Amino acid sequence: MKKKFVPTLLFYLLVLIIALIVLFPFLWMLTSSFKTQVDIISWPPKLFFEPTLQNYRKVFEEQDFLKYFLNSTVVGAVAVGMSLLLGLPAAYSISRYAQTKLAVFILLARLMPGISFLMPWYIIFSRLGLIDSYVALILSHMLIALPIVVWIMSTYFSTIPRELEESAMVDGATRQMAFLKIILPLSGPGIITATTLSFIFSWNNFMFSQVLSMERTKTLPIAVYNFLSYAEVDWGGVMAAAVAIMAPAIILTMIFQKYVVKGLTMGAVKG
Amino acid sequence: MKHKLSKIGVALSSLCLCAGAMAQSGEIRVLVANHPYGELLKLSIPQFEKDTGIKVNVESLQESQLTQKLTTEFATKSSTVDVFMTRPLQEGKMFSKNGWYAPLADYDFSDYPKNIMNAASFGGKPYIVPLVTEWQVLYYRKDLLQKAGLKVPTNFDELEAAAQKLNSESVAGIASRGKGAAAVTQVSSYIYNYGGQYLDKGTAAFNSKPAIDAVRYYGKLLGNYGPKGVTSMSWENIMPLFQAGKIAMWTDASVFYGQIVDQSKTQIPVANFDIANFPAGPKTNAPFIVSSWGISVANQSKKKDLALKFLNWASSKEMAIKGMMGNITMARSSVWVDPVVRSKMNPGLIETRAFAAENGTPVDRPYMSAVGEARDLIGELVIESINTKGTSNKLDQLAKEKANRVNELLKESGEYGK
Amino acid sequence: MIQSSFTERNLRVLFPLPAIVFIGLLMVFPILYTLYLSFTNWNLTSGMGPSFVGLDSYLRVFSEPRFLHALGRTFTFTVFAVAVEVVLGVAIALILNRAFVGKSLAKLLLLLPLVATPIAVGIVFNLFYDPTIGLLNFTLDALGLPQGRWISSENTVIASLVMVDVWQWTPMITLIVLAGLAGLSEEPVEAARVDGASEWQILRYVTIPMVMPVILTAMILRLIDALKTFDIIFAMTGGGPGYASETLNIMGFKYSFEYFRIGQSSVILVALFLVVLLCSLGIMKLRESSEK
Numbered sequence: 001m002k003k004k005f006v007p008t009l010l011f012y013l014l015v016l017i018i019a020l021i022v023l024f025p026f027l028w029m030l031t032s033s034f035k036t037q038v039d040i041i042s043w044p045p046k047l048f049f050e051p052t053l054q055n056y057r058k059v060f061e062e063q064d065f066l067k068y069f070l071n072s073t074v075v076g077a078v079a080v081g082m083s084l085l086l087g088l089p090a091a092y093s094i095s096r097y098a099q100t101k102l103a104v105f106i107l108l109a110r111l112m113p114g115i116s117f118l119m120p121w122y123i124i125f126s127r128l129g130l131i132d133s134y135v136a137l138i139l140s141h142m143l144i145a146l147p148i149v150v151w152i153m154s155t156y157f158s159t160i161p162r163e164l165e166e167s168a169m170v171d172g173a174t175r176q177m178a179f180l181k182i183i184l185p186l187s188g189p190g191i192i193t194a195t196t197l198s199f200i201f202s203w204n205n206f207m208f209s210q211v212l213s214m215e216r217t218k219t220l221p222i223a224v225y226n227f228l229s230y231a232e233v234d235w236g237g238v239m240a241a242a243v244a245i246m247a248p249a250i251i252l253t254m255i256f257q258k259y260v261v262k263g264l265t266m267g268a269v270k271g
Numbered sequence: 272m273k274h275k276l277s278k279i280g281v282a283l284s285s286l287c288l289c290a291g292a293m294a295q296s297g298e299i300r301v302l303v304a305n306h307p308y309g310e311l312l313k314l315s316i317p318q319f320e321k322d323t324g325i326k327v328n329v330e331s332l333q334e335s336q337l338t339q340k341l342t343t344e345f346a347t348k349s350s351t352v353d354v355f356m357t358r359p360l361q362e363g364k365m366f367s368k369n370g371w372y373a374p375l376a377d378y379d380f381s382d383y384p385k386n387i388m389n390a391a392s393f394g395g396k397p398y399i400v401p402l403v404t405e406w407q408v409l410y411y412r413k414d415l416l417q418k419a420g421l422k423v424p425t426n427f428d429e430l431e432a433a434a435q436k437l438n439s440e441s442v443a444g445i446a447s448r449g450k451g452a453a454a455v456t457q458v459s460s461y462i463y464n465y466g467g468q469y470l471d472k473g474t475a476a477f478n479s480k481p482a483i484d485a486v487r488y489y490g491k492l493l494g495n496y497g498p499k500g501v502t503s504m505s506w507e508n509i510m511p512l513f514q515a516g517k518i519a520m521w522t523d524a525s526v527f528y529g530q531i532v533d534q535s536k537t538q539i540p541v542a543n544f545d546i547a548n549f550p551a552g553p554k555t556n557a558p559f560i561v562s563s564w565g566i567s568v569a570n571q572s573k574k575k576d577l578a579l580k581f582l583n584w585a586s587s588k589e590m591a592i593k594g595m596m597g598n599i600t601m602a603r604s605s606v607w608v609d610p611v612v613r614s615k616m617n618p619g620l621i622e623t624r625a626f627a628a629e630n631g632t633p634v635d636r637p638y639m640s641a642v643g644e645a646r647d648l649i650g651e652l653v654i655e656s657i658n659t660k661g662t663s664n665k666l667d668q669l670a671k672e673k674a675n676r677v678n679e680l681l682k683e684s685g686e687y688g689k
Numbered sequence: 690m691i692q693s694s695f696t697e698r699n700l701r702v703l704f705p706l707p708a709i710v711f712i713g714l715l716m717v718f719p720i721l722y723t724l725y726l727s728f729t730n731w732n733l734t735s736g737m738g739p740s741f742v743g744l745d746s747y748l749r750v751f752s753e754p755r756f757l758h759a760l761g762r763t764f765t766f767t768v769f770a771v772a773v774e775v776v777l778g779v780a781i782a783l784i785l786n787r788a789f790v791g792k793s794l795a796k797l798l799l800l801l802p803l804v805a806t807p808i809a810v811g812i813v814f815n816l817f818y819d820p821t822i823g824l825l826n827f828t829l830d831a832l833g834l835p836q837g838r839w840i841s842s843e844n845t846v847i848a849s850l851v852m853v854d855v856w857q858w859t860p861m862i863t864l865i866v867l868a869g870l871a872g873l874s875e876e877p878v879e880a881a882r883v884d885g886a887s888e889w890q891i892l893r894y895v896t897i898p899m900v901m902p903v904i905l906t907a908m909i910l911r912l913i914d915a916l917k918t919f920d921i922i923f924a925m926t927g928g929g930p931g932y933a934s935e936t937l938n939i940m941g942f943k944y945s946f947e948y949f950r951i952g953q954s955s956v957i958l959v960a961l962f963l964v965v966l967l968c969s970l971g972i973m974k975l976r977e978s979s980e981k
Contacts, residue, residue, distance in 0.1 A: 029813050037536050041515040089704035097701045109716050113917045116958040119945040120719035126343045206808040206920045215330050221808045233507050242809035249804040265868040346733040369736030499820035500841025502930040640734045643947045654931045
């Protein structure tokens, strides 16, 4: 047993403090979502209160959150699916032909501030009558998902030994067949990582949807932001809406924890 | 000349009527705001569709998104909108100047207060049917005033004295919006009552002595007796504080009354909340009364006949009465004397509305195309005044600079001096 | 057979082609369009189309104090946030870098802020910071500490926003550095220990230098994102009070979608674009040279 830098008792205390700080906003949000407006704005804040489901009822019954939920899901799923379709071959090519310049080009989309494409999109899509259409929204979200897919998958493909597809090619398969039949089936973990992460980023995106979606295609982040509706302040509803929007991303994260960590730390830590 | 035009108008409208009769099963696209009246329209549209056979594609949008969408679609000439809800004071100048509203020559406007119609007309011609109206009022806590032995303030001196007396560690004496651009509409009534204006004949006038005095007074009130952090507060921050009993008096628009007296939102017995006329200033008492929402036909609409039919229905007295029953303060005068409505409406609302309709100013912001930008500029003045509790010695200089900037904006859009 | 060999020979072009076309259409073209618009005076409120005015919009925006302040503030926010995040993130990673009961749970907890919807985080923190009914001031008051005005004061708004950013993104640094630490070989540490180095010395002269490349990369990733921070500022202050928290991103958004000054907003967007591009390139060069 090696001597550690921080003694054990102190260590657990520190871990506890860190955990509390990380968790605190979530807990507060969760408890507030079960409070009435009166309890939320009461001073001092109430630790003990009679829980109510009224806020959730408001969110799901009066505010049509199911529709926004569906919109977010559809936009995210289609954008991620299309990004995989475009991104997997591109990532393969980048990894096998060492196309660094191409990689940088695609990663620029991740680097660049979204608003510098958003304003021209708005004008162009408006001319095409595509504001508040799923097409425009999905295209914009693909620009979020595609670089993530390419970034993660090109790194992932590089970990698969070239010998695998080369031996298949010796047996007469074309390279594209080898990619489809041999490489892709081996890429499950990478694809899960890329899918989960890019879906979460699309799910959480606010700026693109705020401008490109209106009532019909409104996604959850916009619905949450718009919750402070005309002449009414409903903090309980806002908190319930916040819980509703974060829950799916958090559940996904719990299920795919390993992959999410890998995706987020990939690139920084080589291999 | 005028005669000829009206003849053409009649010919055109009769043409439209024929077309209307033929296109009974037409389709129109309508944009409404997610304002309670927009929601009411949305709910009632199926009935309209059944009665007329016109199919209505309705989209409901948040107010800034509505402006964004309309502006971009119209400016890039890609719009397919037929009818839309519009904010006369926010968009009116820009839309009418650019010819985006269709004129409403044949509409009967006799049921609307004259001062409100001024803001719905351009070059003497009406383009917007006012739907909803709001005016500046004073909300206050009856119990707190009573305890302090105060009467409801009727002028600015009394208001300040009351704010001072009511102000304590736990309750702010008075609140009003302090968040730059959002505050501009609320400061307007203070400026009018000091005898000032934002714009005068197409020129910035908020650097005049009365306007600056008003801004100073506003800063003094809020800086000394306002809630903490008032310079970042709009109504959505102030209302919960008022409901939580943290504020004794609040000047803002009349629309919040329904929320304030909703007992499910507050621990304080709602009987303690009350509404009064905005207090008089040193010069006059002319608080704003504006048409916050109206409805218009898009000029590029290819189905103006159907669009007009919808507009007539959406702004009808029947719908207005429905609105009033839902606590929406409608612009039509006749609904305010309707006995059924009067029996349901709060007397405080009826009284303050009657006062404002009689004496009020029909504008609550610099009425110009670049209103968003102008509000930000004037908002800087308000914040400076609040931060210094009205004592800033830079205020005159700052007002001059901002007035120059607003004049530049007016020149840019060709509205200067008009 | 011939056809397939054509495909095969050109695989390096054909495979990435759809992605390249997509990014060309959705990113390169809009950026060029923005660049073009930045040389016009287009203002949607005028109802007229764009007309070419050369550098006029640039001169007007660059001479605007509001722009210069936003530019400066973008850097202040970024440097401040990233510095705190890196120091805290590395420290937490070093603390957690050992086997302990509940380590995987701790890692899961660290992931949560990263996947929380930023706009909702902003709204929740708004209520937390409220000077009158917010939980923060209440807690401070209960502890007998002075209360603050947080996002309501020009002086503290940036720091308050940084705190939210720190809450949300420090875990990312921690997780990256933890992964980096896990990949290190034990030998140098053991060797130093055999040589009688103290724990602090090992940390300072062995462990940290070994994970330095990872820390730097994590820092770059954060830096680029922090420059573009939008959601939490938009949700919490909208750039206020006054313009006290207005960054280039927020200012560009306002000019585009509230003022409809497309010409001038394009200038702001080009400026933001260049800031991000130059910072990214600069840091990458720096890292390359430090690795050599």
